[in-house]
Amino acid sequence: MRRRIATRYTIEEENNLGRDSVTVRVPATSANVGPGYDCIGIAVDLWSEVTVSRCPEGDEIGFEITAEGEGADAMPKDETNYLVVGCKAAFDTANKPLPPLKYHVVSRIPYARGLGSSSAAIVAGIIAGLVLAGHRLPCWGSEALLQIAAGIEGHPDNVAPVIYGGIQLGIHNGTRWLTERVANPPGLQMIIFIPDFVGKTSDARGVLQDTVSREDAAFNIGRAAFLVHAFETNNLDNLRWGAQDRLHQPQRGSKLYKYLYPMIEAAEKAGACCAYLSGAGPTVMALTSGAAGDIFAQREKERTDILVAKAMIQCAKDFGIDGKLLVTNVVSEGARVVKVDPPFSTGEITYRDNI
Numbered sequence: 001m002r003r004r005i006a007t008r009y010t011i012e013e014e015n016n017l018g019r020d021s022v023t024v025r026v027p028a029t030s031a032n033v034g035p036g037y038d039c040i041g042i043a044v045d046l047w048s049e050v051t052v053s054r055c056p057e058g059d060e061i062g063f064e065i066t067a068e069g070e071g072a073d074a075m076p077k078d079e080t081n082y083l084v085v086g087c088k089a090a091f092d093t094a095n096k097p098l099p100p101l102k103y104h105v106v107s108r109i110p111y112a113r114g115l116g117s118s119s120a121a122i123v124a125g126i127i128a129g130l131v132l133a134g135h136r137l138p139c140w141g142s143e144a145l146l147q148i149a150a151g152i153e154g155h156p157d158n159v160a161p162v163i164y165g166g167i168q169l170g171i172h173n174g175t176r177w178l179t180e181r182v183a184n185p186p187g188l189q190m191i192i193f194i195p196d197f198v199g200k201t202s203d204a205r206g207v208l209q210d211t212v213s214r215e216d217a218a219f220n221i222g223r224a225a226f227l228v229h230a231f232e233t234n235n236l237d238n239l240r241w242g243a244q245d246r247l248h249q250p251q252r253g254s255k256l257y258k259y260l261y262p263m264i265e266a267a268e269k270a271g272a273c274c275a276y277l278s279g280a281g282p283t284v285m286a287l288t289s290g291a292a293g294d295i296f297a298q299r300e301k302e303r304t305d306i307l308v309a310k311a312m313i314q315c316a317k318d319f320g321i322d323g324k325l326l327v328t329n330v331v332s333e334g335a336r337v338v339k340v341d342p343p344f345s346t347g348e349i350t351y352r353d354n355i
């Protein structure tokens, strides 16, 4: 049963009290957009939900992680799970000991496929921990949540869009992580081929050389500028050039994912604005434009998603790779609390979803 916090507290005081249970929704993300290795990422309209609750008094099981959906069996069920790592970081920040907690994940983000399941878990854990601990972070100008999350993950291209949604440009300025939102052109769709096999980011980072030539660096700088300009000006024809990369795709393509360049070529030939390796792979992401409102209400001859999807599926077949094809959108909103006990809403103020 939902308990309410006694009315002797002001709303501000009440919101800073710890909670018993919280549910956080976190989006998938597509990092390394084209040349944006370790810095440009996009939030994907595909969400997991994590509930973290304090163990009730007298509970004999104590700490527990349960999961359903994508990667439910494979994900760690001990303190190495990023949900716990994130939650612990939040309690550390609040200067409070981590209490025994129960974690339940409804996982819809494909596990270790290049769609940011690990960053989603880190951010969900941090937000859940902050709410349970009743601790508020400064955000405007200092973006403390980003500092904690990127500090754990080591790069901002997944965690920034998980937190803020949309298309994010993240850097480290030597002291702290910064991220900025880039315009999300209306009608952009994501056509995503997700192979059935796992590709761990740690392994895929291992195939990259430590140095790059001046020519390749210049190539990527120009492409990254073109990419951001294309998003900002809605000049989607330029995404084709803006998504080209020499920093990680050629290495990962030749050593790990032979289908990568043929699939990019097939998607672009079928009408995609661009295609690239999502995160560290094995997923391939194609972006198409022209979705007007709900795509199912749009005339098929005006849609490119079906042709691009078919071309990517055919390419996977040619390479003997099983997988699934998902069509979804860029999402402008990031992680959020969807349920909390006791709730934040009072008799006076009701928050979205009545949380």
Ligand SMILES: Nc1ncnc2c1ncn2[C@@H]1O[C@H](COP(=O)(O)OP(=O)(O)O)[C@@H](O)[C@H]1O
Residues within 6 Å of the ligand: 071, 075, 076, 080, 081, 082, 083, 110, 111, 112, 113, 114, 115, 116, 117, 118, 119, 121, 199, 200, 201, 202, 279, 280
């Ligand atoms: N809650 C979690 N969800 C997903 N991955 C987790 C979680 N906790 C720890 N991990 C680790 O993160 C790895 C997945 O991350 P990664 O290889 O970067 O792929 P992804 O692209 O899905 O983020 C797993 O192999 C696992 O070792």
Ligand SMILES: N[C@@H](CCOP(=O)(O)O)C(=O)O
Residues within 6 Å of the ligand: 029, 031, 032, 037, 038, 039, 113, 114, 115, 116, 117, 118, 155, 157, 158, 201, 204, 205, 248, 278, 279, 280, 281
């Ligand atoms: N910049 C990182 C991105 C990893 O993304 P993921 O979704 O595969 O975890 C890298 O290339 O290693």
